[in-house]
Amino acid sequence: MALFLLFESASGHSLFLAHGLDEIGQNTEAVRSSVSDLNRFGKVVKLVAFHPFESALDALNHCNSVSEGLMTDELRNFLELNLPKVKEGKKPKFSLGVAEPKIGSHIFEVTKIPCQCNEFVLELLRGVRMHFDRFIKDLKPGDLEKAQLGLGHSYSRAKVKFNVNRVDNMIIQAIFLLDTLDKDINSFSMRVREWYSWHFPELVKIVNDNYLYAKVAKFIEDKSELAEDKIPALTEILGDEEKAKEIVEAAKASMGQDLSPIDLINVQQFAQRVMDLSEYRKKLYEYLVTKMNDIAPNLASLIGEVVGARLISHAGSLTNLAKCPSSTLQILGAEKALFRALKTRGNTPKYGLIFHSSFIGRASARNKGRMARYLANKCSIASRIDCFSESNTTTFGEKLREQVEERLEFYDKGIAPRKNIDVMKAAIESTQNKDGEMEVDDTSAEVSVKKSKKKKSKLEAAEDGEPMEVTNGDASEDLGTEKKKKKKEKRKVDQEPEQENGVNGFNTEQDGIVKKKKKSKVEDGEDLQAASEAKKKKKKKSRTEDDE
The missing domain is CATH 3.30.420.220 (Nucleotidyltransferase; domain 5)
Incomplete structure (x- = not known):
């Protein structure tokens, strides 16, 4: 062949x-x-x-x-x-x-x-x-x-085809650069404070903000030339006239040493560099916010742009974050502590990067672990929606944020939160109404979940508007007033025939029969005792006769 x-x-x-x-x-x-x-x-x-x-x-x-x-x-x-x-x-x-x-x-x-x-x-x-x-x-x-x-x-x-509007690599680079800029701006601003404090040491206590300090240092230059005619310009920079007057008065009685013109020029250039970096940092933060709203809007609305971007960068991409289970997402960023705890058989960490969220800070010390677990669950849902949904909406993230707020209230005050299935139904209906599509019918919104008949009846009663009171999210009282009325009627029907036969609900005829039975039993018992005593006497007599 x-x-x-x-x-x-x-x-x-x-x-x-x-x-x-x-x-x-x-x-x-x-x-x-x-x-x-x-x-x-x-x-x-x-x-x-x-x-x-x-x-x-x-x-x-x-x-x-x-x-x-x-x-x-x-x-x-x-x-x-x-x-x-x-x-x-x-x-x-x-x-x-x-x-x-x-x-x-x-x-x-x-x-x-x-x-x-x-x-x-x-x-x-x-x-x-x-x-x-x-x-x-x-x-x-x-x-x-x-x-x-x-x-x-x-x-x-x-x-390597990609959607230009949904590139998570830009978020990863932006959040890394943002963290680097924060470190650089802090170190550079401290260097400006130290450098200019040789000339004007009292300015440090008056102006606390790093950006404003660099701006004021560049404006003042030589403290000996600072006069009252520069107070309006200082008020424009600081936004407070009292601080501007305080700076002018402190410059008159300052204990700092004089600097040469070349030194002052270098301080001004370095202060200008710090100002430029801080302004670029603001622009980069705005860019990060816009990119997060384009790529992961639900995650950003739930946990914030910075924390969401850190989660994406630590996971590698939005797809990798969506693949992570909530237990893994909860401890992202705490890998060293996790492996150290596994090695030493100690307590494993409860949270990683999620700890920077405001929800964890608002929770009490005993509820921080439970809050971190619940928040990680909602973050995993939001990341999967952002990764695999075609429409760009923040509805699900807002609803998930409401759920986290309700869970915080539940831990603090005991108010029962809504169920996840009801919240998701409302989110789906709102997104479909926003897109201009047809409203969802009751049959299309149903979810096939195996539940007991009692839970179904409770859900139906809640949807119909019947009163339902819940205590601590677990115990629930009887639904509606109609059921109570039915129970009372049944009790009355059961008690009526008993009251007809006797007084105060007791049957007299049956009591008489019971008394007769008790009497007959007592009489039978007395006869048996007499017969047994007669037999014992006969046996004793026969024994004495034999002995004789």
């Missing part, structure tokens, strides 16, 4: 014929040794046909179809023209060797050409790839390398 080899290269499709081979008993090691020798390999494998690609775009389309396991129309025409025709009802006397089994199965389904992919075929294709430039004579020495490089770049670009 003849063996044809299909080889896909960056320049085009080619078809080779491997003749004079006995597949039975072929050893792959022997084939590997013979492939490296072109003289031996060229006698066995020969080029049958070659179809070049028309352009780089055509080559990219063919490469994508091969990677997906699909046969293009051009490849089908190329095979049908250059391979022997297969007659209906007869087995073909040849087979086609391919490198990818997926495309081989698709070729067989469409054209009924038998395909095979094994170690023997792969070794032959490796030899074809090694000596491909020798088989095609029209190729120049550098043409094949250029085609491979261009196709590799275009193919990798096509594989």
Whole structure:
């Protein structure tokens, strides 16, 4: 049986014929040794046909179809023209060797050409790839390398397709840069304070903010030139006239040393650098907020932009964060403490990056762990909605935030929170109403959850508006006043026949029968005692007579 080899290269499709081979008993090691020798390999494998690609775009389309396991129309025409025709009802006397089994199965389904992919075929294709430039004579020495490089770049670009508006890599870089800027601004502002305090030490106690301190230091320059005519300008910078007057009075009686003009110029330049960094930090924070609202709006509305961005950057991407269970998300950022606790068999950490959320700070000390677990659960839900939903909405995040607020009130005051299923129903209805779609029917909003009949009745009563009181989220009183009335009527019906027969609900006839029975039993007991005493006396008499 003849063996044809299909080889896909960056320049085009080619078809080779491997003749004079006995597949039975072929050893792959022997084939590997013979492939490296072109003289031996060229006698066995020969080029049958070659179809070049028309352009780089055509080559990219063919490469994508091969990677997906699909046969293009051009490849089908190329095979049908250059391979022997297969007659209906007869087995073909040849087979086609391919490198990818997926495309081989698709070729067989469409054209009924038998395909095979094994170690023997792969070794032959490796030899074809090694000596491909020798088989095609029209190729120049550098043409094949250029085609491979261009196709590799275009193919990798096509594989890394992304939505420009939803790129979580920008969030990761922005939050890293924001943390770095915070550290740099703090260290630089402390350096400005130390440097300028040699000249004007009283300014540190008057102005506490780092940005305002750098701005005031740049404005004052030399304290000896500071006069009352500069108070309006200082009030514009500080926003407080009293502080401006205090600065002017402190400059008059300052104990600092004088600085040379060159030193003052350096202090001004460094203060300007700190101001520029702080302004850039504000712009970067605004950029982070906009990106979080585009990529993860529900997570941002639930836990905040900064904490949400830290969670995404620590997980690696929004998709990785969505794949994490809530127990993993709860301790993201506390891996060292977790492994140390596992090693020393101590207490595992309760929270990681989630600790920076305001919800954990508002919870009491005994409820921080439970609050962290509940918040991690809601964050995992929000991240999955952001990752896999097509619509960009913050409705779910706002509803989840309301749930966390209700849980805080439950821990503090004992007010029972709403159930998650009811909150999600309301969120779905609100999103559908916002999008202009039809309102959800009662049947479409139902969720198939296995519950007991009592819980179903309670839910129905709550939806109908009947009163339902809950204490501590666990115990619930009877629903509605109608049920109470029914119970009272049943009790009255049960008590009426008893009151007819006797007085105060007791049956006198039955009491008389019981008394008679008790009397008969007592009389029977007395007769038995008398008979037993008579027998004992007879036995004693007989014993005394025998003794005599």
